[in-house]
Amino acid sequence: xxxxxxxxxxxxxxxxxxxxxxxxxxxxxxxxxxxxxxxxxxxxxxxxxxxxxxxxxxxxxxxxxxxxxxxxxxxxxxx
Numbered sequence: 001x002x003x004x005x006x007x008x009x010x011x012x013x014x015x016x017x018x019x020x021x022x023x024x025x026x027x028x029x030x031x032x033x034x035x036x037x038x039x040x041x042x043x044x045x046x047x048x049x050x051x052x053x054x055x056x057x058x059x060x061x062x063x064x065x066x067x068x069x070x071x072x073x074x075x076x077x078x079x
Contacts, residue, residue: 007059010074015051022047 026042062070 009055009058011054011058019044019047 022042023044026040029040058075059070062073062075065075066073
């Protein structure tokens with residue numbers, strides 16, 4: 001991969017589902033509305049920023065851990 005290219009991470013397939021889950025969680029918390037709760041507001045721009053930060057670090061991490069085999073390897077927990 002050239003230095004000016006960015007590798008897209010496999011996790012992108014989940015990002016819309018994660019965003020929808022976060023939105024539903026925000027709505028559920030705010031609908032609960034008891035006297036001891038606070039209003040929760042999801043900052044979608046911050047969530048998108050977190051996804052971007054993850055993607056920028058993802059390939060660097062893979063190259064550091066797996067070296068030349070980074071392209072074939074998957075980040076995961078193995079038992």
